[in-house]
Amino acid sequence: MIERLELRPYALPLRRPWASAHGAIRLRRGLLVRVEAKGLIGYGDCAPLPEAGTEPLVAASAMLERWAHAFVGCDPEQLLTEIDPLDETAHAIGCTPPKERTPAAHYALACALADLLSQQRGICLRCWLNPAACARIAVNAALGPVAQVDAAQLADCIRRGLRVIKLKVGIAPLEDELAVLRALERAIEPGLADRLVLRLDANGAWGLAQAHRFIEATARLRLPIESLEEPLADPDPLRLAELQSQAPFALALDESLIARFAGCDPRALGVRRLVLKPAAIGGLRRTLALARHTQGSSLEVVITSLIDSAAGLWPTAQLAGALANPLAHGLGTGAWLARDLGTPPLIQDGWMALGDRPGSGFSA
Template sequence: MHIRSARLIPYSLPLRQQWQNSMGGFCEREGWLIELSCNNGAKGYGDCAPLQVAGTESPEVAKQWLKEQLSATEGKSPAQLLRRYTAGIPQTPAACFALETALLDLIGQSEQVTLRRWLNAKATDHVLVNAVIGTLDDSIEKRALYKIEQGFTTLKLKVGVRSPQDELLQLHELAQQLPEKIRLRLDANRAWNPRDAEYFIDGVRGLPIDSLEEPLREADLELLAKLQNRADCSLALDESLAQLHIDRLLVHPPVKRFILKPMVIGSLLSTKKLAESAANASVECVVTTIVDSAVGVLATAQLAAAIPSSRHLAQGLATSEWLAEDIAEPLAVINGEMVLPDTHGLGIGPITTT
């Protein structure tokens, strides 16, 4: 099997409402769908959805890299190309993620196995996911209860948008309305100085908090370790992982959890290796998207199903509902779980973009 042609298909997907955090927001996701066609009729797909605020390259850089690489794929086998694009740390992670996904899609189809079982023969067929319910505004309680009715048990919301005092007051009010076993996952997006972080961590003590992501504006290993010792929930690192060098962090982990984004890391395979290394260091991992298209979400869900150490944690994959339009039918979420397709390869359905 060899690649006969490659296409780069642009898309622009409006959000139902603005995605907001302490670093700003966006109201649409723009990117490119990679389509690799082989001589046997098989097609492989990958999603390139750069988002610089999340840590990827710029859209311009991603597009240029993809154009250059796709022009050199003709006549080569997916396995041959995969070896080339998974070496080293990519400078164009969103573009590399897309190309690798398309190649893995083709390889899975060729070997007649789902992508998740190509990654791990003991992969599961479903993934526990959290619901994303936005910021602590006046309708947060309504959104939380709606998601609970849908079967979600972990609810993720943004903090660090208003003052710690105001957000703590509203969090306590929200917690009083939650049924037992419901957990809140908080993301501060590096909003606070050390004093505010300590104040907030003390203020949520005793609440049903699953984790608190990125509490410090300036990541400091010693301060993070002190905050983790102070907290009665897991602290998590996300955007700071790149600047702190994740390999070094695994020697003496300052927090209990890492957030891994394949679109930012640049590779499903590399993300899987990082998760395995983290598990060996007793660090939990949650795999998440950056509001990708249905293709990107499915690829990341296939990976999550192949990581044994993360199966008890809700993954950050239920973001498709934020999109008013998509390029394919998104995965269904039933009672807080994503059910993955049994189709060989990536398993994406019909592509709706032209």
């Protein structure tokens, strides 16, 4: 039974602002969730980001405070079933939402309980979720706004084995950002250009005409584009399908999945890829079930974090390992934090090693 459920507030500064079309983030505030039973401790991280589809921190904190008083003495496995049900029929976006719309709080407690339960069984969290899980996962580099990136930074990522490089677009005027991409194309050495792909994220910055213009221009670049996330400010499946038919790369949906398409069949959204943020979906097992269904429908799936602390990054990475697909996941964000709650997973040559330690791998 759960002997103690504690919440520890934190505030972690970033090394530099995390900028997107939604604005800039300079500080990550959240709660470290700590669940104790039989001498073992499970950890979860509640760091909401409303622009990514979660509740505000005040709502998440209120829910977790309520649980901290109510759940002492409860069976952790039964509680996890209530918080994050093992529902392999969860085939629509947000089709099994939390009873109250606090997905980041639900995800944090689900992670802490899953960490605890997998430790009790003596196995790593990813293997607890899927015995055929991968021990290491590919990750992308996250460099921030395209206008702040130069060819030397791209070359450094490539030399460190980070082949997929994510850049934010939709922040500066469209033609200015296209000019930057063309300048990068001219500046980077041809031998290095062959070893990278760009993953672009507009965060819903554009109208349909601007998105068409951007796709048309980037399709002619020598620098290969792997995907473009959230191209439209007002997305709908027909417009997205129109854009996807034009694009030679995958279009992807991320924050609009919960905000705009809750209850929808992911196969009907008009894009080739979904970017799943477990803290916005509300659970480890709920996210895994949706991802499996989506992949079974021939859609691509990428798991990403929310610029989490190490306490949040570890279980999210274990979830990506349980998914066991070859795409680079958006989990290379630990270096953005000037300080952390613990040591994040090691990234080497573009791969994140998860190890075999029982539980999520996080320790405070």
